[in-house]
Amino acid sequence: MNHSEPNSGLEKTVGTDQDGDERLYDAGRLDAISKLDRANLHDDDVLNAIVKEAAVRLDLPISLVSFVLDQAQVFPVNRGLTGWLAEVEGTPIEWSFCANAVRDDAPFIVEDATTNQRVKDIPLVKNEGIRCYAGIPLRLPDGSVLGTLCVIGTEPRSFSPDDMSTLRHLADRAAARLAEMAAIE
Amino acid sequence: MSQMIRSHGLSAPSETAAVESMARVLGEDEARAVWRRARRQSGIEDGAPLGLLELLDVAEALSRFDGFKGVMGTALRIRIQTYQMLASENGIRNGNES
Numbered sequence: 001m002n003h004s005e006p007n008s009g010l011e012k013t014v015g016t017d018q019d020g021d022e023r024l025y026d027a028g029r030l031d032a033i034s035k036l037d038r039a040n041l042h043d044d045d046v047l048n049a050i051v052k053e054a055a056v057r058l059d060l061p062i063s064l065v066s067f068v069l070d071q072a073q074v075f076p077v078n079r080g081l082t083g084w085l086a087e088v089e090g091t092p093i094e095w096s097f098c099a100n101a102v103r104d105d106a107p108f109i110v111e112d113a114t115t116n117q118r119v120k121d122i123p124l125v126k127n128e129g130i131r132c133y134a135g136i137p138l139r140l141p142d143g144s145v146l147g148t149l150c151v152i153g154t155e156p157r158s159f160s161p162d163d164m165s166t167l168r169h170l171a172d173r174a175a176a177r178l179a180e181m182a183a184i185e
Numbered sequence: 186m187s188q189m190i191r192s193h194g195l196s197a198p199s200e201t202a203a204v205e206s207m208a209r210v211l212g213e214d215e216a217r218a219v220w221r222r223a224r225r226q227s228g229i230e231d232g233a234p235l236g237l238l239e240l241l242d243v244a245e246a247l248s249r250f251d252g253f254k255g256v257m258g259t260a261l262r263i264r265i266q267t268y269q270m271l272a273s274e275n276g277i278r279n280g281n282e283s
Contacts, residue, residue, distance in 0.1 A: 025210050027253050030252075030257070031252050031253045031256075033253075033256050034251070034252045034253055034255050037248075038255075069256050069257070069259060069260035069263070070206060070207075070209070070210060070256065070257055070260050071206045071257070071260040071263075071264055072260035072261075072263035072264050072267075073263075074259060074260075074263055084267070084270035084271060084274065087266075088263060088266045088267050088270055089263075090263035091263070091267055092263070092264050092267055123192070123193040123194065123195070
């Protein structure tokens with residue numbers, strides 16, 4: 001598992017990883033997202049139940065299905081967002097925690113955002129109070145990584161192996177549902 | 186002149202930045218061609234300067250394109266709406282300065 005806390009030796013700065021950049025801007029990945037871009041994910045009972053379960057079981061206020069686009073991230077299914085984030089349901093890509101999971105093609109975990117080199121300077125931390133994050137890549141059967149299922153909190157916290165196992169299980173269910181919907185679109 | 190939302194370090198989205206980012210996936214020539222098509226579908230003449238509201242119209246036209254070009258339009262729309270919301274909170278008029 002990629003764990004990007006400061007002592008992990010895996011810190012990177014968003015935008016400096018060439019392989020990760022290629023993954024982010026890959027036309028095939030963006031094409032896969034386009035199959036779901038117009039689906040009514042917002043009202044999908046299955047995805048909403050998964051997002052709710054993630055927040056409840058990990059005891060965090062915010063959980064999302066995020067899609068990482070080329071220049072922004074969008075939250076087609078979300079719980080617990082407030083203010084402008086709830087209005088826009090997305091952010092510019094350079095503020096995205098989830099983009100790190102797509103770039104790495106691996107889970108991205110932040111236990112204290114104020115000390116994590118990859119996110120400590122972004123406005124979601126400095127201005128919006130995000131302090132912890134765990135996201136699991138959402139992968140379609142063709143291998144395309146759309147974004148993440150993630151949980152977010154406003155206080156630092158650790159994520160146990162059991163927490164990550166729960167989140168991974170829920171992400172598998174979300175990915176299966178998205179694959180089903182992509183096949184219909 | 187483009188205004189920056191200092192609290193968030195966010196500059197107003199621009200046509201130039203939008204086409205440059207599309208070129209990362211499409212290449213420069215195709216990005217410009219796709220952008221021209223989106224402008225026309227928004228009823229905006231070639232070469233006419235775009236304020237933020239017109240840029241949003243073009244983003245929405247682009248988001249109706251098939252495949253990953255549509256995704257790029259969605260991404261641009263999110264960037265514009267983020268800027269507009271934060272501009273409003275920060276008292277920048279309309280988020281549509283010239």
